[in-house]
Amino acid sequence: MYTKDMELNKLFISQNIIVENKFINGGIFVNEVGKILKVLRQPEIETYKKYEDVEIIDVGNNVIMPGIIDSHVHVNEPGRTDWEGYETATKAAAAGGVTTIVDMPLNSVPPTTTLYNLKEKIKAAEGKAYVDVAFWGGVIPGNQAELLDMIKAGVVGFKCFMCESGVEEFPCVNKNEIETAMKILENTGSVLAFHAELDDKTSMTNNDDPVQYNTFLRTRPASMEMNAIKLIIELAKKYNVRTHIVHLSTAEALPLIVQAKKDGLKLTVETCHHYLNLKHEDIPEKATQFKCTPPIRDLKNLNLLWDAIKNGVLDMVVSDHSPCTPDLKCLENGDFVKAWGGISSLQFGLSLFWTQAKQRGLSIFDLHKYITYMPAKLVGLHNVKGQIATNFDADFVIWDPHSTICIEEKMIHHKNKITPYLGKNLYGKVLKTVIRGHVVYDNEKIVDKPIGKLIHNVITN
Template identity: 40%
Template sequence: MSGFEVVVRAARAITPEGERSVDVGIRDGRIAAVEPGGLTGDRLVVLAADEVLLPGLVDTHVHVDEPGRTEWEGFASATRAAAAGGVTTVLDMPLNSIPPTVDVPALRVKQASAGSRCAVDVGFWGGAVPGNLADVEPLHAAGVFGFKCFLLDSGVPEFPPLTVAGLTAQLRTAARFGGLTIVHAEDADTIAGAPAASGPDHAGFLRSRPDAAEARAVAAVVAAVRETGARAHVLHVSSADVLPLLRDARAEGLPITAETCPHYLFFDAAEVPAGDTAVKCCPPVRGAANREQLWAALAEGVLDCVVTDHSPSTPELKGTGDFGTAWGGISSLQLGLPAVWTRARERGHDLADVVGWMATATAGLVGLDTKGALAVGKDADLCVLAPDATFVVDPGALHHRHPVTPYAGHELTGVVRSTWLRGAPIDLAAPPRGRLLTRGEA
């Protein structure tokens, strides 16, 4: 075969059939051929012996914060970080920007803010908050990928939570047009009855967000899905107490999926240093035994995917040293792949597993049919990874707006050598080429 603009030759590539030696032929920004070898084209790129070709990752849980809180993060900085970490598609959450994406005019403001400043492709979630049921279907028609809601205080006043009755009404509305609702599932009453967090002790913060809060909220989501038949996705599962509920829902055939995050798979709550509020997130990082159950649930398929939940803020809000007052979010968009790969390989997983969790499953969750795999017809979004190379995380080398991350000083395995978007390497010094995506586009 010939006539390709670019041929990428990889002795090791992660394809839907597993790890293979392939030539990837690229034409018009799409993968036009994946063959064992012999392809020719205008340009041949041969990967180094220590490199593996992956599809670009799809991160469906990112808080960009622009507009309104651009001092926390912005589209230019966030998407550069994504590109540096092998991520070629991100979906932006409807908060913590101002205005939140809870109606079509707010979506247009968000899209205008992203403009032509994105280094990777970007899509948008809508929000489900009290009083905006009439805006849900218009947002769906405008191309959001689904609707995010909270079952407790979101942390920002302009994005209030739904009650369980409100969640049921949201699901019933979304069921009319096949919409997806994604849920921050922690029970407000359980957390209100727990001891308040304060001071530098992570153990105290952990007591303030007990496992029971997640389990009770997920049980409510399962019941609401059973009643309405609507699709729901449980965000950032941190507690193993949730897993039996998800397992039973899956066995029942309910349309519920769930994700977890790199920080829940990487860190052990018992090892969090006093005052290290960079690791504060909601729900919290839990203990080592809990972590191993999350890994087992990924292997089993009870948890479907891994996303970063990149949720930055200014250093002044994040680095207080007090777990009661610090912002609850982790900056990790650039580090998700090596963080997960570091811990995955220790447990006998291979790169095909990681690609499945961080590219294929995430693309499938939101219907991005041209993303997430090295296969004919997909966008030629690529990640070139040196899986055995190591590095020590230097926050100053990150592209996130602020150099704050709990991975600082940790040695991670897996170096992203280059990231390609639609058939060409991303050059962070060149004008950005990312596109704004809408649900259902090819």
């Protein structure tokens, strides 16, 4: 029975709350520090409504789901804050029902490759986050001595590039350097994530037109991913380290992944919203907002990736939100080869995934698995986030799966509004986003101050 000393202060009510992969008609009781104290069934709610110190938020038949965990986001602050900063990125996240982002280690200056640099990242983010933020560390040549200290400081894992990253502060690593890192990471429980492309580029000829998407596509063949994934699997067999492949784009690699999992390797694989929504046949000339690496491939490839989602071969879907300034996208001349490769979609992941998933026979519970629970598990947050259960953080997205949105520039909270999704009509409208019991986004408005927490162990003073 409820008593005053329990310090409960919020009651969220809905006919459709996702609890343990089913809907319940009930409520969620949240205390002052933003933890879930009890999940209520309908008959219990009336008793709890009677107490004057309980704020009631009744959302009718709209879905209350654990907040989205986007484990692949490039914020770029400090150093390239004109590309994206913590304030704008986390506002976009809140508007999209994302309650935790995990910031990638590159594109900021300095990159998150040393303990000192991690502290600089944290200082840059303090007081600006509207949702919770965790941090990846990076593996680059020569920084192996920093890895254990960064684990102690609270990074969720490490990312490395097997080909050039596009920024000089974050060079790629070769096989020997990867092995050195894996020896250090063995038995730590940490995860090593790979940008899985090994150089096998096809050179342009004088007859290739850089404003045609196919010209760029030929320079990043599927063989680049295949070569990298074969090496990752080879190394995963040698070392007791969790391995993760980021932004898989080619379906050609799926048989390798299936076999690796059958062999018991600690391997997880993500793909991204753009690979599940866009196909190269539809990309107009000069439309560099579609450029990313690895590249968007054809319709057959897209359908095979969806089959891999439905069959559980792929583990999660993330944004790989990688924005830049308009000049770096070469919008004026439409040069696909010179343009920065990255797609902005942090704000729209729920709607992008749901629109396709519902047409392909997947359920809201599949959506929760792929964009919330599995990313939380990857980065070690699954014991405090990603479920509506006692003692978990009260992080929710409240949304209407039947309503539609049309993506317009005026609604975008990303710092730079460049995205291939402008004008796209999507199912799934985010109504409210809740961080530890506080509504931070409500019916198209950011309504609270930046209350997001920075998830780490490091002392910055």
